[in-house]
Amino acid sequence: MREMREEGDVLVFAEQEDGEIHMVSYELIGKGRELADRLGVQLSAVLLGCGIEDGAYELIYRGADSVYLYDHPSLREFDVIRYSRNILSLVRETKPKIFLIGATRIGRTLAPRIAAALRTGLTADCVDLDLDDGNLIQIRPAFSGNIMAQIRTRTRPQMATVRYRVMRMPRRDTSREGRIIRRQVEVIGETGIEVLEKIRADEVNLADAEVIVSGGRGLRRPEDFKLLEELAEVLGGVVGSSRPLVDDGWISKDHQVGFSGNTVKPRVYIACGISGAPQHLFGMRDSDVIIAINKDPSAPIFNVSDYGVVGDLYEVVPILIRKLREELKGRE
Numbered sequence: 636m637r638e639m640r641e642e643g644d645v646l647v648f649a650e651q652e653d654g655e656i657h658m659v660s661y662e663l664i665g666k667g668r669e670l671a672d673r674l675g676v677q678l679s680a681v682l683l684g685c686g687i688e689d690g691a692y693e694l695i696y697r698g699a700d701s702v703y704l705y706d707h708p709s710l711r712e713f714d715v716i717r718y719s720r721n722i723l724s725l726v727r728e729t730k731p732k733i734f735l736i737g738a739t740r741i742g743r744t745l746a747p748r749i750a751a752a753l754r755t756g757l758t759a760d761c762v763d764l765d766l767d768d769g770n771l772i773q774i775r776p777a778f779s780g781n782i783m784a785q786i787r788t789r790t791r792p793q794m795a796t797v798r799y800r801v802m803r804m805p806r807r808d809t810s811r812e813g814r815i816i817r818r819q820v821e822v823i824g825e826t827g828i829e830v831l832e833k834i835r836a837d838e839v840n841l842a843d844a845e846v847i848v849s850g851g852r853g854l855r856r857p858e859d860f861k862l863l864e865e866l867a868e869v870l871g872g873v874v875g876s877s878r879p880l881v882d883d884g885w886i887s888k889d890h891q892v893g894f895s896g897n898t899v900k901p902r903v904y905i906a907c908g909i910s911g912a913p914q915h916l917f918g919m920r921d922s923d924v925i926i927a928i929n930k931d932p933s934a935p936i937f938n939v940s941d942y943g944v945v946g947d948l949y950e951v952v953p954i955l956i957r958k959l960r961e962e963l964k965g966r967e
């Protein structure tokens with residue numbers, strides 16, 4: 636292992652819940668590794684929580700050189716004040732050149748507070764990162780996703796939040812070695828935030844889904860999502876949506892795919908009655924296999940799809956469901 640440097644490294648905030656590292660943190664470790672190697676610096680992660688040592692090893696297996704570990708009961712639940720105070724003292728001491736945070740709910744809460752305290756810039760919701768002359772190029776959509784802006788930050792550290800599912804997941808290598816640096820936790824008593832009870836939100840997790848069946852304005856009524864649910868169920872998938880149906884209150888926002896919704900990368904994405912506006916394509920074009928069902932043969936969705944069915948979704952989807960059920964029955 637190279638000599639541990641005090642300044643100018645790449646730092647990744649490793650998010651965890653109940654000891655489980657969020658996948659976006661591994662994706663950031665993958666990208667951070669690439670950036671650190673190109674810069675010839677170390678890659679570190681900062682991990683906060685309680686009883687989370689195993690997670691620190693996982694970060695090393697994925698590519699971190701060192702992990703700053705803040706392990707204390709006061710950090711068991713995410714508390715923006717406790718987390719940011721501890722991270723701030725680390726950043727002030729170690730002076731990373733680049734600091735990356737996942738654009739999750741926690742990351743989006745934490746990053747602006749840290750950037751403001753450090754009086755540094757922050758680019759939110761990046762979809763790619765690059766280097767130019769040693770500076771971080773933060774790439775994110777602008778003007779409704781019609782252009783990709785390349786942003787540089789003059790101040791240090793260069794901070795960015797990065798969307799989940801846009802970076803490659805690094806391989807897990809248990810032979811990798813690194814340093815776990817246990818940090819003295821600044822224990823902050825009352826912060827005005829107290830977790831009384833944890834209730835699982837009844838939300839769909841599109842980002843991790845293997846199969847997504849999405850509906851667009853080709854649907855006539857909100858109840859018709861049932862048809863797509865049926866197809867999704869046969870395939871072991873979940874239902875997604877284009878934005879207008881979310882805006883109209885037909886389905887909840889967590890189902891929205893696209894620029895202002897979720898970025899998804901399933902094995903199969905089935906777009907039913909979706910035209911393929913750039914803002915929708917932005918969120919799903921990296922799916923392994925894209926199947927489009929649309930009445931209009933000139934719909935732009937066909938330009939990105941691997942398989943296209945020109946037809947009425949109300950005729951095509953029931954046939955698909957029937958055929959798939961027959962196929963599955965035949966395999967029993």
Ligand SMILES: Cc1cc2nc3c(=O)[nH]c(=O)nc-3n(C[C@H](O)[C@H](O)[C@H](O)COP(=O)(O)OP(=O)(O)OC[C@H]3O[C@@H](n4cnc5c(N)ncnc54)[C@H](O)[C@@H]3O)c2cc1C
Nearest residue numbers: 851852853877878893894895896908909910915929930948
């Ligand atoms: C800042 C900004 C952010 C945005 N973010 C998002 C986002 O995150 N996600 C998103 O989706 N959009 C987003 N949009 C909206 C986007 O520009 C489009 O308006 C939207 O994606 C269109 O949705 P749609 O394809 O369902 O509807 P339409 O464009 O109206 O397309 C409906 C399609 O259904 C087909 N159709 C109709 N009836 C049938 C039938 N019976 N069978 C088969 N096909 C049929 C039609 O041929 C048509 O192609 C955003 C816009 C802006 C300005």
